[in-house]
Amino acid sequence: MPDVTIAEVASHAGVSPSTVSYVLNGNPKISDHTRERVRASIKALNYRPHAGARALRSGRTDVVALAIPMYEWTNERVVMPFVYGVVEAARRHGWNVMLLTDAEHGAEIDQVVRSKMVDGVVLMEVREDDERVAALSGLEARAVTLGMPLQGSSMPYVDFDFEACGRASVDYLVELGHTQIGLLAAPSGVFNRKLGYAQRLWQGVSERLRELGLDFHGCPMEPTMDGVLDALDGLYKKVPGLTAVVVHNEGSLDTLLQALKQRDKDVPSDLSVLAVCQRDLALRVSPVLTCMDVPAVEMGRGAVELLHAREPTSYLVAPVLVPGASTGPPRSRGRVREALTTRRADKPVGPVRAT
Amino acid sequence: MPDVTIAEVASHAGVSPSTVSYVLNGNPKISDHTRERVRASIKALNYRPHAGARALRSGRTDVVALAIPMYEWTNERVVMPFVYGVVEAARRHGWNVMLLTDAEHGAEIDQVVRSKMVDGVVLMEVREDDERVAALSGLEARAVTLGMPLQGSSMPYVDFDFEACGRASVDYLVELGHTQIGLLAAPSGVFNRKLGYAQRLWQGVSERLRELGLDFHGCPMEPTMDGVLDALDGLYKKVPGLTAVVVHNEGSLDTLLQALKQRDKDVPSDLSVLAVCQRDLALRVSPVLTCMDVPAVEMGRGAVELLHAREPTSYLVAPVLVPGASTGPPRSRGRVREALTTRRADKPVGPVRAT
């Protein structure tokens, strides 16, 4: 099967190559009659425009790059939904996705953008001092980050509102009657990597607790049984009357529940557990966790839409509470009223509920 | 920063564009002197050849497609290492990777190949009657499958030798003294999808057991606690004296260990567990599982090497046993001698050991 060119289609349809091109590109000046004939010829000859030639002439490739630095610690379960979202939305726009996985340095991105292989780039896991952001800023490709770059970079982003999420988590638990609330945070490595989101959640939780006149105790948690037990025991030591925790650590949900069993803590009657994670992950453990859903697929889609948008504007996705079986009122309700009073004095807050 | 073309590089270096091109493409006829000067100009002007133009002229794009159908049931933890392998090897050859995720139908592949966006394709998760294999067979791009297509397709493949793995698993357990061995297989959906590998392992295990004069009992297992308990209870009902299982179900390793705890079975003293899975997954649970390592990253690399090879030849990767803490001799050694005798009568077999 020899490769068929636009010229062959044109002569088959009895028109000029330019007319075929106009049909392909949706130029409205072509009459319906001609358009149909050309379409028929395209189908008959099974023609596909040559991507290289098209890119050469038009300067567009309809390919976007997705840059995911892959570290050993990257959690596939967490990352993949973002990828799904990106790929799906890209496809909807007729774009293909080029996968870049170079950790850290921007050489790969540079190559792909400057050789005009892609029209745009979606960056994942941007760090505070990300080389890739700098590398891209000089280039003319569109770029969007999935995750908020810390510095005042001008690059548009989509991210989850981790700070609001932290505050809403506190409010939810306080509303249930909890006053002794702890935070089991991301592994310390995540904090060190300056990805930002771990801090933002921490801040939201701690600030809101302080506003409500409650104590804050948080602890990074490594994703191993030992790490989880350490964090848990540490928290109980600091807050012996602990009745609720916020967990921001997708890799340890399972382990945490096992650890609690091992320590003879019933969920939720001894300890309410509120997870900050994708809904899916919360559903896959037992008991099903109440969670603040991080809508990864939607965010992936959002990033692509931003790439497509005429005037891209960054935005944060609001947390949505998905009720599960891991939260409830604390067993001893001694100080409930007091806490609630404090809260009511404040402006009314609380997450949107999932429908 | 305006885009710099080959002509500008040429005039900067005081040579003709063709000379620059020859330097770029490693033509040996260019003198060292000239080559160096051109290289210097390229660096000075920060030049990158236009991928589209190059593709148009040369017919090559240095891009390979990676086609992973993504179903809801796709296990990211299992798939991603293959992707790593592919991406890494591609990069080593200076290729980029285009990610295709259309489940089932080959339209996406067809588009990408026929429009000459990619030079080759790596297909993952091929099914017996895979539309994509058919779609590709007419096209001129190179293609390789990661996983053995069942029918006598001429497409080269890399796959794990699941049958040999099944046999080696049996041999390993028998050598430890087990005679009552069961198989906890992939979820039934995997069998129905005709992916082949689930059957091949099943066959290896059952055939080898029969050869050794032992009974075979296997059971597909769904990746939920209930599914695991069902499978486990079913197996114990059929084989009350069960002392060892082979597990071929990456999604349920954790759940299985919990289920065993729930049933008061100690691993390995009550039940030896031998997993068929990637080494990583076996290491992440407690106790660490003895496993037949499926070297996903290497296989991903292998697929790309095949794409690159002058004369690609399909091959199967031999299973490697990675000892863990989940296997040991059975508690009651009543029938051990008998079983060993049967075995010794046969040709000596056994997996390669990991170093």
Place this chain on the structure above:
DNA sequence: GAACACCATCGAAGCCCTTCGACACCGACG
């Protein structure tokens, strides 16, 4: 019926690169 406007289609230029054959130069050989 002539002048005009408008619409659908066409021709040709050019995007940037690779590659083939031509060519200029040099040293060697008879």
Place this chain on the structure above:
DNA sequence: CGTCGGTGTCGAAGGGCTTCGATGGTGTTC
């Protein structure tokens, strides 16, 4: 000194497509 072979560089063609400005044909208006 004329010829030959080899080496290193160049010129030009052309790959398939898009897009601008030109063109011809139709319908409308005075």
